[in-house]
Amino acid sequence: MKSGWVNIDSFISVYNDKELLNSFLKVNKMSSISETEISCLYTFFKHLKPLLNSRQKFGYIFNQIVEDGFREEFDILRFTNNSILNIELKTEYPKDGLEGIFDQLDRHSYLLGTLGRDVHAFTYVEKTDELFKIDNEKLVKTTFNDIVDDIGEDYIEENILSHIDSSTVIISPYSEPERFIKSRYFLNDKQKGIRNAILKQNKGKFSISGGAGTGKSLVLFDLAKKFNESKSILYIFVASMSNATQLSTQYGFPFKSISEVKNRGIEYFNKFDVILIDEAQRLTKEQYELFIEVTSIIIFSVDKAQTLKHNEETIDIENLLSENTNIENFKLSQRVRTDKALSTFIRKLFNLREKNLEPMEFPKINAVYFSKIEEAKVFIKNCIDVENYYCIEIAEYTTVTSRKKKRKQLLSNSENGFTVIGREYDNVLIPIDERINYTEDAKLVAQTYGEWYPYPATNNLFEGITRVKKNLLFVVINNPTMFKTIQEIITWYKDKKMTKK
Numbered sequence: 134m135k136s137g138w139v140n141i142d143s144f145i146s147v148y149n150d151k152e153l154l155n156s157f158l159k160v161n162k163m164s165s166i167s168e169t170e171i172s173c174l175y176t177f178f179k180h181l182k183p184l185l186n187s188r189q190k191f192g193y194i195f196n197q198i199v200e201d202g203f204r205e206e207f208d209i210l211r212f213t214n215n216s217i218l219n220i221e222l223k224t225e226y227p228k229d230g231l232e233g234i235f236d237q238l239d240r241h242s243y244l245l246g247t248l249g250r251d252v253h254a255f256t257y258v259e260k261t262d263e264l265f266k267i268d269n270e271k272l273v274k275t276t277f278n279d280i281v282d283d284i285g286e287d288y289i290e291e292n293i294l295s296h297i298d299s300s301t302v303i304i305s306p307y308s309e310p311e312r313f314i315k316s317r318y319f320l321n322d323k324q325k326g327i328r329n330a331i332l333k334q335n336k337g338k339f340s341i342s343g344g345a346g347t348g349k350s351l352v353l354f355d356l357a358k359k360f361n362e363s364k365s366i367l368y369i370f371v372a373s374m375s376n377a378t379q380l381s382t383q384y385g386f387p388f389k390s391i392s393e394v395k396n397r398g399i400e401y402f403n404k405f406d407v408i409l410i411d412e413a414q415r416l417t418k419e420q421y422e423l424f425i426e427v428t429s430i431i432i433f434s435v436d437k438a439q440t441l442k443h444n445e446e447t448i449d450i451e452n453l454l455s456e457n458t459n460i461e462n463f464k465l466s467q468r469v470r471t472d473k474a475l476s477t478f479i480r481k482l483f484n485l486r487e488k489n490l491e492p493m494e495f496p497k498i499n500a501v502y503f504s505k506i507e508e509a510k511v512f513i514k515n516c517i518d519v520e521n522y523y524c525i526e527i528a529e530y531t532t533v534t535s536r537k538k539k540r541k542q543l544l545s546n547s548e549n550g551f552t553v554i555g556r557e558y559d560n561v562l563i564p565i566d567e568r569i570n571y572t573e574d575a576k577l578v579a580q581t582y583g584e585w586y587p588y589p590a591t592n593n594l595f596e597g598i599t600r601v602k603k604n605l606l607f608v609v610i611n612n613p614t615m616f617k618t619i620q621e622i623i624t625w626y627k628d629k630k631m632t633k634k
Contacts, residue, residue: 134191137162138290141178141190148175166196170208173222173259177209184281192288199294200473204321205244212293213285216251220280225260234258234265235272240319242267248293253283305557305602306354307370310383313354324352327463331432332359338425340413340433340454343465345599346476349434350555352465353409354384356432361386364406367429369394371415372554395420402427412554414440414450421450425457433460439596441528441550442588474498475605479598481622485575492626500607500619509610510543513562522562522606523548525597527579527590539586540568550588550596561601565609569594571618 134140139161147153154171158164166174174195182190197207209220219241227233238254245252255275256265266275306313320328331339343349353368360366366386370377374390381388394401402408406429410416413433416424424431437451455462478495480487503509516522528549530539542549543564568580568590579590598605609616621628 135290136160137194138191139193139195141182141185141193145175145178145182161195163195169224170196170222173224173257174209176259177220177222177257180277181280184277185284186286188286188288189281189284192290194292197292197294199244199297205240207241207294210292210294211284212289212291213250213287214289216253216283216285217245217248217293218280218284219245219252219254221254221256223256223258226258231265231272235267238265238267238272243319244297247298248296253280255280304351305555306350307374307380308556308558310380314383318351318355320348320352320355323465324348324355327465328352328355328359330461330463331356334430336430338431338433338457338460340435340451340460340462341465342435342437342451342455342462344436344438345595347465349436349465350411353411353432353434357384357386357407357409360407360409360430365404366407366409367394367402367405369408369410370555371410371412372551391416391420399423399427402429405429407432410434412436412439413454415442415445415554416448416450418448421448421453425459439554439592440589441554441592441596446589475601478605478622481625482598482619483577483595485571485618492629494626495623497603498605498607498623500609500616500623502609502613502616504611506543506610509564509608513544513564513608516562516606516608520560522560522604523553523558523600524562524564525549525553525600526564527593527597528588530587539584540581540590548597550593553600554596557600557602559603560606561597561604562606562608563594563598565607565612565615565619567610567612569612569615 144157147157148171158166158171192211194210195208197210199205199207207219208222209218211218221234221237221241223234229236234256238256242252242254245254254266257263258265264275264277264280265272266279267273304312304318306318312318327341341349341352357366357368361384368384368386368388369391370388371391373392374380374388377388377390377393402424408424408427408429409432410424411434413421413435414437424433433450433454435451435454437446437449440446454460474493474495475497477490477493478498481490501512503512513522513524517524524544524547526542526544526547526549527540528551529542531537532539570578570580572578577591577594579594581590607619609619
């Protein structure tokens with residue numbers, strides 16, 4: 134029996150002796166569990182013990198956390214080769230009552246189900262001595278005998294939570310509408326708090342701000358889904374959108390890109406009960422002022438770091454929203470779309486002196502080098518065709534009068550910051566040429582070297598890199614310094630470990 138894996142009899146035997154219990158908790162890496170949680174654990178096991186045979190009493194692990202682009206905590210787990218038992222312990226009903234119990238069990242059942250085993254998930258409420266499970270998508274009361282039936286005699290002492298792939302549970306409502314409609318997504322406590330606060334009010338204007346990957350669009354779509362049950366809504370995406378008609382059909386409410394409604398007057402917008410505006414940092418000043426005057430409930434989603442034109446930076450819609458006393462502002466700060474390793478790498482890449490970052494391995498990030506552009510193009514095309522990468526470049530610009538291309542893309546069919554905003558992709562490929570380097574204060578910058586270019590190129594680069602969900606590949610072209618820097622970040626953990634020896 135490995136340390137950390139608990140036998141029920143051994144836990145119960147030390148519970149009533151404070152010193153012995155304290156030592157037991159330390160030996161089994163359970164020191165972080167509170168006295169209240171330990172008490173609830175003891176009550177639960179006292180009920181369960183008489184119903185189990187000797188083999189069923191082995192193999193339990195407690196207080197496990199998954200934090201990989203999302204955060205989820207599991208109170209009790211037991212693994213077999215074919216199944217997972219999960220018990221959640223509550224001293225009393227949570228604030229959101231039975232709905233909260235259902236939501237947690239539903240999340241856990243889905244997350245654990247991605248590991249390819251049968252999942253048996255229950256919640257025990259100590260104060261009322263009740264047991265719950267989900268049956269046919271409904272929360273129902275159950276018994277301890279029901280739990281016993283789901284505890285196999287075999288067990289494995291391996292924490293397979295580490296095998297959960299965050300990309301299977303983090304979705305993009307723009308590119309994965311089917312999964313969103315089936316509710317195969319999760320809001321964290323902060324996101325749910327914002328959603329519930331807005332839903333409770335039948336009037337007003339709101340803004341949701343936050344960096345890339347904090348889940349603003351997910352909250353906005355969830356609000357649209359809820360409001361659409363009883364109100365007329367309009368969803369506006371402030372960028373070009375090729376599949377707006379398809380999304381309208383799939384979601385069951387009008388979904389428009391800003392270009393489709395830019396000539397509409399206030400009377401058109403006043404017809405809707407609720408208007409939701411995503412990527413609002415890209416609104417013009419005139420559009421912003423129009424929406425402020427609309428009588429509908431308005432919800433803006435905004436991130437000033439994702440402005441893609443210089444005039445958008447100047448207008449600063451996020452600041453206008455925050456300073457408007459008639460708008461209730463909410464902020465998301467925790468990244469939920471990108472796993473911790475990807476997030477750490479991106480922060481380090483854009484600022485080599487970024488504080489509060491710890492060295493870690495980056496298994497999803499790779500870099501290759503070519504000195505010749507034509508060879509790089511062939512390689513990129515092969516990556517697109519063979520490994521399903523999306524090549525995202527800094528957007529080129531065609532001048533109005535001479536029709537000359539500025540900052541010409543390597544491939545004519547590459548995506549760019551304007552076309553990928555709001556979307557995520559499993560595999561992202563980023564070309565890095567000699568125009569991308571670092572400033573004296575160690576910050577990544579995309580240069581123009583005197584060429585007139587109307588967009589903030591570094592923002593465009595950031596937009597592309599932050600679209601990744603799984604694998605990020607840099608194709609560095611004729612820029613050996615950047616290749617070496619990227620290598621040093623990728624091998625940061627290993628190099629630091631070697632230095633300590």
